[in-house]
Amino acid sequence: MFQNRAVLIKVGSLLYRNASIRDLNGIKQCAQLYSSKSGETKLLTQLTQRIKTVGPITVADYMKEVLTNPVAGYYMSKDVFGSSGDFTTSPEISQMFGELLAVWVIYEWTQLGSPEKLQVVELGPGRGTLADDMLRVFKQLQHVAKDAVSLHLVEVSPKMSAMQEAKLTGAATSEGSDAETNPNMDGIPYRTAISQTGVPVSWYTHISQVPKGFSCFIAHEFFDALPVHKFQKTDKGWREVMVDIDEGDGPHHLRFVLAPGPTIASKVFTKDNEKRDHVEICPQAGVITQEMAARIEEDGGMGLIVDYGHDGTKTDTIRGFKKHALHDVLSEPGTADLTADVDFSYIREMVQQSVCTFGPVNQNLFLQQMGIETRLKKLLTTQPEQHKELISGYRMLMDPEQMGQRFKMFSLMPKNRADGSPYNPAGFAIT
Ligand code: SAH
Numbered sequence: 001m002f003q004n005r006a007v008l009i010k011v012g013s014l015l016y017r018n019a020s021i022r023d024l025n026g027i028k029q030c031a032q033l034y035s036s037k038s039g040e041t042k043l044l045t046q047l048t049q050r051i052k053t054v055g056p057i058t059v060a061d062y063m064k065e066v067l068t069n070p071v072a073g074y075y076m077s078k079d080v081f082g083s084s085g086d087f088t089t090s091p092e093i094s095q096m097f098g099e100l101l102a103v104w105v106i107y108e109w110t111q112l113g114s115p116e117k118l119q120v121v122e123l124g125p126g127r128g129t130l131a132d133d134m135l136r137v138f139k140q141l142q143h144v145a146k147d148a149v150s151l152h153l154v155e156v157s158p159k160m161s162a163m164q165e166a167k168l169t170g171a172a173t174s175e176g177s178d179a180e181t182n183p184n185m186d187g188i189p190y191r192t193a194i195s196q197t198g199v200p201v202s203w204y205t206h207i208s209q210v211p212k213g214f215s216c217f218i219a220h221e222f223f224d225a226l227p228v229h230k231f232q233k234t235d236k237g238w239r240e241v242m243v244d245i246d247e248g249d250g251p252h253h254l255r256f257v258l259a260p261g262p263t264i265a266s267k268v269f270t271k272d273n274e275k276r277d278h279v280e281i282c283p284q285a286g287v288i289t290q291e292m293a294a295r296i297e298e299d300g301g302m303g304l305i306v307d308y309g310h311d312g313t314k315t316d317t318i319r320g321f322k323k324h325a326l327h328d329v330l331s332e333p334g335t336a337d338l339t340a341d342v343d344f345s346y347i348r349e350m351v352q353q354s355v356c357t358f359g360p361v362n363q364n365l366f367l368q369q370m371g372i373e374t375r376l377k378k379l380l381t382t383q384p385e386q387h388k389e390l391i392s393g394y395r396m397l398m399d400p401e402q403m404g405q406r407f408k409m410f411s412l413m414p415k416n417r418a419d420g421s422p423y424n425p426a427g428f429a430i431t
Pocket of ligand 1: 067130155160205222226
């Protein structure tokens with residue numbers, strides 16, 4: 001049952017995306033708006049044309065284009081993970097991560113009365129590794145979950161969805177897979193398959209397309225990839241940060257500027273009583289978590305969000321990654337990852353009318369409460385040849401200086417339990 005991630009662990013310089021935030025804070029406080037020399041990319045040409053026509057664009061528009069532009073977006077056409085990619089993530093580091101999340105899902109589902117059907121909905125599944133590890137556990141727990149589980153993946157990238165299908169159906173080989181890399185994305189679902197473990201899998205571009213029904217929503221390093229607006233407090237009030245061409249130094253520069261007056265977003269999203277002088281707001285995170293919450297309220301279910309983030313305290317967190325190193329946000333758009341810390345206080349505010357929320361709690365606390373030590377011991381016994389990789393994977397997930405405290409867990413649970421008692425989701429007890 002061990003997935004060989006040895007190659008990955010051995011590459012000591014692999015970077016996860018919250019690794020260097022301290023370095024970054026010194027580099028670019030947004031108050032000092034800066035410009036950047038950009039290598040000419042297909043996307044830079046498109047963006048330059050657009051800015052010349054309509055004027056400076058919002059940071060959210062810029063981030064959306066950089067990450068998910070259908071032709072040249074970062075996620076749309078290549079595998080960005082692992083040693084040959086730009087960064088790595090917890091499910092890619094150790095199988096224990098997905099296994100413990102699967103135990104959480106099944107445990108909470110039983111706590112909610114084991115409804116006949118359980119839709120597991122994963123947002124932004126990347127290579128499909130987390131889903132694959134979870135399905136293996138669901139199969140082992142078949143005596144509990146029987147045929148309840150179906151898997152629903154929300155993914156905008158044709159390339160990633162092909163990788164996910166290959167992984168989940170067992171078709172992934174070193175030569176690639178037969179999965180269609182350019183499916184017609186108009187269908188709902190736009191792709192379907194049966195997993196190696198016999199679970200039906202369907203793909204959608206948006207959470208709103210997932211069928212109604214009791215669901216567990218999982219989002220691992222998904223919300224940090226959604227576009228943020230940036231606002232700066234000035235003597236004249238809040239002003240939105242925009243992306244413009246830096247005419248001063250040729251056509252290959254982009255720069256951050258401040259909008260001269262209020263924008264629609266600065267009017268809607270900023271608050272007069274805000275104490276910080278710079279904020280990032282991710283409206284799409286609000287829309288998606290509200291959809292989750294409404295579904296949990298109507299059909300039952302729960303949500304688990306795992307990401308790096310803060311509780312409404314941080315300011316300028318947007319950053320770029322390329323080849324396991326920090327990369328200038330405005331440089332070579334489309335060739336590097338862009339990410340921003342998740343503001344859990346904003347998500348809580350968006351959903352608290354409809355559901356109860358728990359967290360954020362540190363990843364190491366959650367994994368410890370879910371029994372990672374017991375799982376590690378078991379794997380060390382059954383897979384002694386993987387000793388070194390298992391221990392280094394465990395350390396990376398748990399060490400406070402690595403991912404243990406930088407990554408947080410946040411959960412959404414239904415408001416009303418039949419007997420009126422409060423929920424206590426597993427893994428969220430504060431000791
Ligand atoms: N959860 C995975 C991958 C994280 S990277 C892991 O932790 O390893 C972000 C993932 O979200 C990628 O699969 C990317 O293609 C997808 N994605 C990015 N923006 C999206 C959007 N707006 N809607 C759906 N999926 C998106």
